[in-house]
Amino acid sequence: MPTHAAVVTGIEQLAPSVVQLTVKLIHDDFTFAPGQWVNFHFPEGVSRAYTIASAPEWPQALELCIRVGAGRGGAALQRLDSGAEVSIEGPHGAFLLPVADDRPVVFLAGDTGIAPIRSIVLHMLAANDPRAITVLYEPDRRHILYAADFDPLARSGTIVHESGNIEALIARNRRTVLSATIMAAGFDGFLSRCRKALDDLDLDATAIISESFGPEP
Numbered sequence: 485m486p487t488h489a490a491v492v493t494g495i496e497q498l499a500p501s502v503v504q505l506t507v508k509l510i511h512d513d514f515t516f517a518p519g520q521w522v523n524f525h526f527p528e529g530v531s532r533a534y535t536i537a538s539a540p541e542w543p544q545a546l547e548l549c550i551r552v553g554a555g556r557g558g559a560a561l562q563r564l565d566s567g568a569e570v571s572i573e574g575p576h577g578a579f580l581l582p583v584a585d586d587r588p589v590v591f592l593a594g595d596t597g598i599a600p601i602r603s604i605v606l607h608m609l610a611a612n613d614p615r616a617i618t619v620l621y622e623p624d625r626r627h628i629l630y631a632a633d634f635d636p637l638a639r640s641g642t643i644v645h646e647s648g649n650i651e652a653l654i655a656r657n658r659r660t661v662l663s664a665t666i667m668a669a670g671f672d673g674f675l676s677r678c679r680k681a682l683d684d685l686d687l688d689a690t691a692i693i694s695e696s697f698g699p700e701p
Protein backbone atom coordinates (compact mmCIF):
# COMPACT_ATOMS: atom_id res chain seq x y z
CA MET A 485 0.00 0.00 0.00
CA PRO A 486 1.48 3.42 -0.89
CA THR A 487 2.72 5.85 1.75
CA HIS A 488 1.64 9.47 1.50
CA ALA A 489 3.54 12.42 2.95
CA ALA A 490 1.38 14.70 5.09
CA VAL A 491 1.50 17.58 7.57
CA VAL A 492 -0.47 17.90 10.80
CA THR A 493 -2.39 21.16 10.44
CA GLY A 494 -4.59 20.95 13.52
CA ILE A 495 -4.75 19.28 16.92
CA GLU A 496 -8.02 19.84 18.74
CA GLN A 497 -9.05 18.49 22.12
CA LEU A 498 -12.58 17.09 21.59
CA ALA A 499 -12.98 15.65 25.10
CA PRO A 500 -10.68 14.61 27.97
CA SER A 501 -8.14 12.22 26.37
CA VAL A 502 -9.69 12.50 22.90
CA VAL A 503 -8.03 14.57 20.18
CA GLN A 504 -8.89 15.31 16.59
CA LEU A 505 -5.90 15.52 14.25
CA THR A 506 -6.32 17.33 10.96
CA VAL A 507 -3.80 16.04 8.47
CA LYS A 508 -3.15 17.67 5.13
CA LEU A 509 -1.76 15.46 2.40
CA ILE A 510 1.08 16.95 0.38
CA HIS A 511 -0.06 15.43 -2.94
CA ASP A 512 -3.60 14.95 -4.20
CA ASP A 513 -3.30 11.23 -5.04
CA PHE A 514 -4.94 9.89 -1.86
CA THR A 515 -8.48 8.53 -2.05
CA PHE A 516 -10.45 6.42 0.40
CA ALA A 517 -13.89 4.98 0.97
CA PRO A 518 -15.83 6.17 4.03
CA GLY A 519 -15.21 3.78 6.94
CA GLN A 520 -11.57 3.04 6.10
CA TRP A 521 -8.50 3.51 8.30
CA VAL A 522 -4.84 4.41 7.79
CA ASN A 523 -1.51 3.58 9.39
CA PHE A 524 -0.39 6.89 10.84
CA HIS A 525 3.41 7.18 11.09
CA PHE A 526 4.54 9.62 13.80
CA PRO A 527 7.77 11.58 13.26
CA GLU A 528 9.47 9.51 15.99
CA GLY A 529 8.87 6.24 14.11
CA VAL A 530 5.86 4.79 15.96
CA SER A 531 2.82 3.98 13.83
CA ARG A 532 -0.79 3.28 14.82
CA ALA A 533 -4.05 2.51 13.01
CA TYR A 534 -6.53 5.40 13.05
CA THR A 535 -9.83 5.62 11.22
CA ILE A 536 -10.72 8.55 9.00
CA ALA A 537 -13.53 10.57 10.57
CA SER A 538 -14.00 13.00 7.69
CA ALA A 539 -15.87 12.38 4.45
CA PRO A 540 -14.14 11.33 1.21
CA GLU A 541 -15.60 14.38 -0.50
CA TRP A 542 -12.69 16.30 1.13
CA PRO A 543 -9.72 13.92 0.72
CA GLN A 544 -6.93 16.49 0.98
CA ALA A 545 -7.45 17.17 4.70
CA LEU A 546 -8.21 14.09 6.77
CA GLU A 547 -9.68 14.25 10.26
CA LEU A 548 -8.75 11.52 12.72
CA CYS A 549 -10.51 11.16 16.07
CA ILE A 550 -8.29 9.44 18.61
CA ARG A 551 -8.51 8.33 22.24
CA VAL A 552 -5.09 9.02 23.71
CA GLY A 553 -3.97 5.68 25.09
CA ALA A 554 -1.37 4.70 27.68
CA GLY A 555 0.90 3.05 25.12
CA ARG A 556 3.56 4.33 22.71
CA GLY A 557 1.00 5.74 20.27
CA GLY A 558 -0.62 7.73 23.07
CA ALA A 559 2.76 9.07 24.18
CA ALA A 560 3.67 10.01 20.58
CA LEU A 561 0.33 11.82 20.25
CA GLN A 562 1.06 13.90 23.33
CA ARG A 563 4.38 14.99 21.81
CA LEU A 564 2.91 15.76 18.38
CA ASP A 565 2.86 19.42 17.33
CA SER A 566 0.91 21.20 14.65
CA GLY A 567 3.19 21.47 11.60
CA ALA A 568 4.77 18.03 12.19
CA GLU A 569 5.68 16.07 9.07
CA VAL A 570 4.10 12.61 9.18
CA SER A 571 3.07 9.95 6.71
CA ILE A 572 -0.09 8.00 6.08
CA GLU A 573 -0.11 4.47 4.70
CA GLY A 574 -3.34 3.09 3.36
CA PRO A 575 -6.29 3.22 3.10
CA HIS A 576 -7.27 -0.12 4.60
CA GLY A 577 -10.38 -1.83 5.84
CA ALA A 578 -13.69 -3.34 4.89
CA PHE A 579 -16.00 -1.40 7.19
CA LEU A 580 -17.96 -0.29 4.16
CA LEU A 581 -21.62 0.50 3.63
CA PRO A 582 -23.12 -2.15 1.32
CA VAL A 583 -24.28 -0.63 -1.96
CA ALA A 584 -26.81 -3.21 -3.13
CA ASP A 585 -28.98 -2.98 -0.02
CA ASP A 586 -31.88 -0.59 0.42
CA ARG A 587 -32.64 -1.35 4.07
CA PRO A 588 -32.36 1.46 6.62
CA VAL A 589 -28.95 1.65 8.28
CA VAL A 590 -28.38 1.49 12.03
CA PHE A 591 -24.93 2.52 13.23
CA LEU A 592 -23.71 1.43 16.67
CA ALA A 593 -20.79 3.55 17.86
CA GLY A 594 -18.79 3.36 21.07
CA ASP A 595 -16.58 6.28 22.07
CA THR A 596 -14.12 7.12 19.24
CA GLY A 597 -15.82 4.37 17.20
CA ILE A 598 -17.94 7.29 16.01
CA ALA A 599 -15.04 8.19 13.65
CA PRO A 600 -15.81 5.87 10.70
CA ILE A 601 -19.54 6.35 11.26
CA ARG A 602 -19.21 10.12 10.97
CA SER A 603 -17.36 9.62 7.68
CA ILE A 604 -20.03 7.26 6.32
CA VAL A 605 -22.99 9.41 7.46
CA LEU A 606 -21.48 12.62 6.02
CA HIS A 607 -20.85 10.77 2.77
CA MET A 608 -24.39 9.32 2.64
CA LEU A 609 -25.82 12.82 3.05
CA ALA A 610 -23.45 14.33 0.46
CA ALA A 611 -24.41 11.56 -1.99
CA ASN A 612 -28.17 11.87 -1.27
CA ASP A 613 -28.30 8.22 -0.21
CA PRO A 614 -32.03 7.54 0.30
CA ARG A 615 -31.63 5.11 3.20
CA ALA A 616 -32.88 6.08 6.66
CA ILE A 617 -30.00 6.64 9.10
CA THR A 618 -30.04 5.87 12.83
CA VAL A 619 -26.93 6.47 14.94
CA LEU A 620 -26.97 4.84 18.39
CA TYR A 621 -23.99 6.15 20.30
CA GLU A 622 -22.45 5.23 23.63
CA PRO A 623 -20.07 8.07 24.50
CA ASP A 624 -17.34 7.91 27.09
CA ARG A 625 -19.12 9.44 30.10
CA ARG A 626 -21.16 12.35 28.69
CA HIS A 627 -18.71 13.51 26.04
CA ILE A 628 -20.73 13.37 22.83
CA LEU A 629 -18.16 13.59 20.05
CA TYR A 630 -19.17 15.54 16.93
CA ALA A 631 -22.38 16.85 18.50
CA ALA A 632 -21.98 19.93 16.25
CA ASP A 633 -22.47 17.65 13.22
CA PHE A 634 -25.08 15.25 14.54
CA ASP A 635 -27.33 17.52 16.67
CA PRO A 636 -28.58 19.76 13.81
CA LEU A 637 -29.17 16.69 11.62
CA ALA A 638 -31.20 15.04 14.39
CA ARG A 639 -33.13 18.24 15.15
CA SER A 640 -34.12 18.63 11.49
CA GLY A 641 -35.20 14.97 11.32
CA THR A 642 -32.55 14.14 8.69
CA ILE A 643 -31.18 11.35 10.88
CA VAL A 644 -31.99 9.75 14.24
CA HIS A 645 -29.12 10.22 16.72
CA GLU A 646 -29.50 8.91 20.25
CA SER A 647 -26.85 8.58 22.92
CA GLY A 648 -26.61 6.57 26.11
CA ASN A 649 -26.06 2.99 27.22
CA ILE A 650 -25.87 0.88 24.05
CA GLU A 651 -27.96 -2.03 25.39
CA ALA A 652 -30.77 0.41 26.31
CA LEU A 653 -30.55 2.15 22.92
CA ILE A 654 -30.70 -1.15 21.01
CA ALA A 655 -33.70 -2.29 23.09
CA ARG A 656 -35.49 1.05 22.61
CA ASN A 657 -34.94 0.98 18.82
CA ARG A 658 -35.68 -2.74 18.54
CA ARG A 659 -38.08 -2.48 15.60
CA THR A 660 -35.71 -0.37 13.50
CA VAL A 661 -32.73 -2.55 14.42
CA LEU A 662 -34.54 -5.74 13.37
CA SER A 663 -35.10 -4.51 9.83
CA ALA A 664 -31.78 -2.72 9.24
CA THR A 665 -28.27 -3.11 7.94
CA ILE A 666 -26.23 -2.86 11.15
CA MET A 667 -22.73 -1.40 11.30
CA ALA A 668 -20.85 -1.25 14.61
CA ALA A 669 -17.48 0.31 15.47
CA GLY A 670 -15.47 0.72 18.65
CA PHE A 671 -13.15 -1.03 21.07
CA ASP A 672 -13.48 -4.77 21.72
CA GLY A 673 -15.56 -4.59 24.92
CA PHE A 674 -18.14 -2.37 23.26
CA LEU A 675 -18.44 -4.65 20.22
CA SER A 676 -18.92 -7.74 22.43
CA ARG A 677 -21.72 -5.98 24.29
CA CYS A 678 -23.37 -4.99 20.96
CA ARG A 679 -23.24 -8.61 19.75
CA LYS A 680 -24.76 -9.86 22.99
CA ALA A 681 -27.56 -7.24 22.84
CA LEU A 682 -28.31 -8.17 19.20
CA ASP A 683 -28.22 -11.86 20.11
CA ASP A 684 -30.83 -11.16 22.78
CA LEU A 685 -33.11 -9.85 19.98
CA ASP A 686 -32.54 -13.16 18.14
CA LEU A 687 -30.60 -11.30 15.47
CA ASP A 688 -27.71 -13.09 13.81
CA ALA A 689 -24.93 -10.97 15.33
CA THR A 690 -22.40 -12.46 12.89
CA ALA A 691 -24.26 -10.65 10.08
CA ILE A 692 -23.36 -7.20 11.40
CA ILE A 693 -20.59 -5.25 9.69
CA SER A 694 -18.07 -4.30 12.35
CA GLU A 695 -14.74 -2.59 12.89
CA SER A 696 -12.74 -3.40 15.99
CA PHE A 697 -10.27 -0.87 17.40
CA GLY A 698 -8.73 -3.59 19.63
CA PRO A 699 -8.50 -3.39 23.42
CA GLU A 700 -9.71 -0.25 25.20
CA PRO A 701 -6.68 2.10 25.57
Ligand SMILES: Cc1cc2nc3c(=O)[nH]c(=O)nc-3n(C[C@H](O)[C@H](O)[C@H](O)COP(=O)(O)OP(=O)(O)OC[C@H]3O[C@@H](n4cnc5c(N)ncnc54)[C@H](O)[C@@H]3O)c2cc1C
Pocket residue numbers: 521532533534535536549550551552553554555556557558559596597599696697698699700701
Ligand atom coordinates in the same frame (compact mmCIF):
# COMPACT_ATOMS: atom_id res chain seq x y z
C1 LIG B 1 -8.31 -0.91 12.41
C2 LIG B 1 -8.12 -0.02 13.62
C3 LIG B 1 -8.61 1.28 13.59
C4 LIG B 1 -8.46 2.10 14.71
N1 LIG B 1 -8.99 3.36 14.69
C5 LIG B 1 -8.96 4.10 15.82
C6 LIG B 1 -9.57 5.39 15.86
O1 LIG B 1 -10.10 5.90 14.87
N2 LIG B 1 -9.56 6.06 17.02
C7 LIG B 1 -8.98 5.55 18.17
O2 LIG B 1 -9.05 6.19 19.21
N3 LIG B 1 -8.34 4.36 18.15
C8 LIG B 1 -8.31 3.63 17.01
N4 LIG B 1 -7.68 2.43 16.99
C9 LIG B 1 -6.85 2.03 18.16
C10 LIG B 1 -5.41 2.57 18.00
O3 LIG B 1 -4.80 2.06 16.83
C11 LIG B 1 -4.49 2.15 19.17
O4 LIG B 1 -4.53 0.75 19.31
C12 LIG B 1 -4.90 2.79 20.48
O5 LIG B 1 -4.90 4.19 20.30
C13 LIG B 1 -3.90 2.41 21.58
O6 LIG B 1 -2.63 2.79 21.15
P1 LIG B 1 -1.44 3.06 22.18
O7 LIG B 1 -0.22 3.22 21.38
O8 LIG B 1 -1.78 4.12 23.16
O9 LIG B 1 -1.34 1.69 22.98
P2 LIG B 1 -0.43 0.44 22.59
O10 LIG B 1 1.02 0.75 22.75
O11 LIG B 1 -0.84 -0.07 21.28
O12 LIG B 1 -0.83 -0.55 23.74
C14 LIG B 1 -2.11 -1.18 23.76
C15 LIG B 1 -2.70 -1.03 25.14
O13 LIG B 1 -1.80 -1.62 26.12
C16 LIG B 1 -1.83 -0.86 27.31
N5 LIG B 1 -0.51 -0.23 27.57
C17 LIG B 1 0.52 -0.15 26.71
N6 LIG B 1 1.54 0.50 27.27
C18 LIG B 1 1.15 0.82 28.54
C19 LIG B 1 1.75 1.50 29.63
N7 LIG B 1 3.01 1.95 29.54
N8 LIG B 1 1.03 1.68 30.75
C20 LIG B 1 -0.21 1.19 30.85
N9 LIG B 1 -0.86 0.55 29.87
C21 LIG B 1 -0.18 0.36 28.72
C22 LIG B 1 -2.85 0.23 27.10
O14 LIG B 1 -4.13 -0.22 27.48
C23 LIG B 1 -2.82 0.41 25.60
O15 LIG B 1 -3.95 1.07 25.09
C24 LIG B 1 -7.79 1.60 15.87
C25 LIG B 1 -7.28 0.30 15.87
C26 LIG B 1 -7.44 -0.51 14.77
C27 LIG B 1 -6.89 -1.91 14.83
